[in-house]
Amino acid sequence: MEHCGVWILAQQQNGAVERISYELLSRGLELAHKRNSPLGAMLFGCRISPAGLTELIDRGADLVVVMDSPQLEHFLVESYALCMLEIIKQYHPEIIIAGATSLGRTLMPYIAIKAGAGLTADCTGLDIEPETGLLLQTRPAIGGNIMATIKTPRHRPQMATVRPRSTQPAPKLPGRTGQIIQLPSPNLPSARMTYEGFTRNADSQSLADADTVVVVGRGIKKAENLPLIYDLARRLNAAVGATRDVVDRGWLSYPHQVGLSGATISPRLYIGIGLSGSIQHIAGMQTAETIVAVNTDPSAQIFKLADFGIVGDLFNVVPALAQLLQERGLHAPSR
Amino acid sequence: MRTIVCIKQVPETKSVKMDEATGTVIREGVEAIINPLDLYAIELAIRLRDSHGGEVTCISMGPPKAITALKEAVAMGVDTAVLISDSGFAGSDTWATSHILASAIRRIGVFNLVICGERATDGDTGQVGPGIAAWLDLPVATYVSGISEINDQFCRLHRLVEDGYELLSCCLPCVLTVVKEISQPRLPTLSGKLKAKAMQIPVWNNDTLQLDPAQVGLQGSPTRVVRIIKPKLTRSCRLVSAPDDSTAASAAAEMITFLDQKQLL
Numbered sequence: 177m178e179h180c181g182v183w184i185l186a187q188q189q190n191g192a193v194e195r196i197s198y199e200l201l202s203r204g205l206e207l208a209h210k211r212n213s214p215l216g217a218m219l220f221g222c223r224i225s226p227a228g229l230t231e232l233i234d235r236g237a238d239l240v241v242v243m244d245s246p247q248l249e250h251f252l253v254e255s256y257a258l259c260m261l262e263i264i265k266q267y268h269p270e271i272i273i274a275g276a277t278s279l280g281r282t283l284m285p286y287i288a289i290k291a292g293a294g295l296t297a298d299c300t301g302l303d304i305e306p307e308t309g310l311l312l313q314t315r316p317a318i319g320g321n322i323m324a325t326i327k328t329p330r331h332r333p334q335m336a337t338v339r340p341r342s343t344q345p346a347p348k349l350p351g352r353t354g355q356i357i358q359l360p361s362p363n364l365p366s367a368r369m370t371y372e373g374f375t376r377n378a379d380s381q382s383l384a385d386a387d388t389v390v391v392v393g394r395g396i397k398k399a400e401n402l403p404l405i406y407d408l409a410r411r412l413n414a415a416v417g418a419t420r421d422v423v424d425r426g427w428l429s430y431p432h433q434v435g436l437s438g439a440t441i442s443p444r445l446y447i448g449i450g451l452s453g454s455i456q457h458i459a460g461m462q463t464a465e466t467i468v469a470v471n472t473d474p475s476a477q478i479f480k481l482a483d484f485g486i487v488g489d490l491f492n493v494v495p496a497l498a499q500l501l502q503e504r505g506l507h508a509p510s511r
Numbered sequence: 512m513r514t515i516v517c518i519k520q521v522p523e524t525k526s527v528k529m530d531e532a533t534g535t536v537i538r539e540g541v542e543a544i545i546n547p548l549d550l551y552a553i554e555l556a557i558r559l560r561d562s563h564g565g566e567v568t569c570i571s572m573g574p575p576k577a578i579t580a581l582k583e584a585v586a587m588g589v590d591t592a593v594l595i596s597d598s599g600f601a602g603s604d605t606w607a608t609s610h611i612l613a614s615a616i617r618r619i620g621v622f623n624l625v626i627c628g629e630r631a632t633d634g635d636t637g638q639v640g641p642g643i644a645a646w647l648d649l650p651v652a653t654y655v656s657g658i659s660e661i662n663d664q665f666c667r668l669h670r671l672v673e674d675g676y677e678l679l680s681c682c683l684p685c686v687l688t689v690v691k692e693i694s695q696p697r698l699p700t701l702s703g704k705l706k707a708k709a710m711q712i713p714v715w716n717n718d719t720l721q722l723d724p725a726q727v728g729l730q731g732s733p734t735r736v737v738r739i740i741k742p743k744l745t746r747s748c749r750l751v752s753a754p755d756d757s758t759a760a761s762a763a764a765e766m767i768t769f770l771d772q773k774q775l776l
Contacts, residue, residue: 196681224563253644253650254650257645277673278654278673280670281637281653282640282651284638284655285605285609285636285638285639285640285645286642286651286687287645288605288638288645288733289606289609289642289645290645293637295605295606296734297605297636297637304635312737316635317634322739322740323741324736324739326737327734327737328657330733331733354695357688367650368650369592369680370679370680371677371678371679372667373678374668374678375675375676375678376675377674377675381679382673382674383673385673385674388775403737412776429692430671430690430691430692433691437547437548444775445770445773445775455553466770468766474750479748479750480746481748482746482748483747483748483753483769484769485748486751486752486762486763486766487555487750487752487753487758488758489759492753492756493762493763496759496762496763496764497766498762499760500763500764500767504767
């Protein structure tokens, strides 16, 4: 059986195609170009917006295969797996990449078993080996202490998940042509799991989706001082994260925790305030594009991987930063 | 409530050293611990047994010394443990590992729940939990942060996702992978340690599990590690000192300028 084509697993929420899909197209385009093969996108959901499907084409997909059904409105692993296995059966993809999201990191390992495929989690780099045409998958391991490059010599498809925000979305090229195919979903037996509802986090900005993240450490001293951090974050349109110390003390809730036992983030800008940069913490943020930090201790580990650091008291520096940002807001030309 | 908890023994991350010449991880002399994220799975299983009755079995695949991880789980309060160990299992990737663990779970037979930690701190893939569910053909809920209702046939649970919590209900048996929010792990007790010390933990090898040797270990693993490098941790950091109020303002201004130049504001 000939396996051919690079595919991405697009994601939607409430019928709208999510940003991670366009980031995956960016990765997929490069791989498809090197393999000289078409780029496909698969998408499961309910009442999916046609504009989103067109945008997948505009941003690089040659083929978009959609299964649209009320049973697919919310992600449930068994239904989504049946759909994805159907597409694998019909199209025999050589490569499938998905976001390392709560969805991708659940569905892909389930599919890898069912399809007998190799899968590499949380890749930061994907490439094609020139001699063999195999997918080279590079990922951090052992708490970010090493980078491992992995390949799947014999099993197909070759599958990988990619960290959200680790690449820019593929640009829109209006007028690109491609094919949108609506496939009926396979027969979905009554689900053993049911989606009953959703509670949104109180924070308006989610850690995983934020371009800028302000992370606070034990240096903040007590929960009552947190408005200082939230004030800075608001001015930067940033999400607020925390070290394990801060979460263990109950100053912020677990969804804020960044590090080995919390969230992995790779924002464009990471601002670490009053934290030393333990190995555990670094493992969750070192792929950030730009890292700046404020700490009283010049030998703090965080400065070893920062691009810019201020050795000083956060209670002086953070208000000064907020003040400057406010002045900018008043005087800077609007963008 | 019969629960099976899958755990992994991992090197203490803080003490991981690299062989600079070969680029490989030095495991000798490094302290081995229960994967910290598995402690939450153990704790949840113990609590469910204490509130609903039943039994907790802890399993782990690894070298013979992984028995110490299982003994620690017993010391925390799990009832029985099984080590899955065979030289032919060495080098298994997540596909082969979940295959081996799933067949051990099938051999144990009767259970309502399989609980795993969200991921191991060494491999860091989080793929084995969903993989086990696929092999056993069971539903799986990942990133479970709370259980609001549970009996032998049904549970209602909270799942931590990017921007909030999903509320799901699920038929049992099923597989759960849990996050830190689910529980606060207890420490081993003295009586637990004594019990663990006296306990003979069975070891299952491939004579026990009878798996096709081509489906386990390095040979049975679809993926291959082809290169390992140590990334350079150090960036060139511009460090500005701000010992007092007035220097804080100028340091802050310098930082803003830096961020401006990078077009990050």
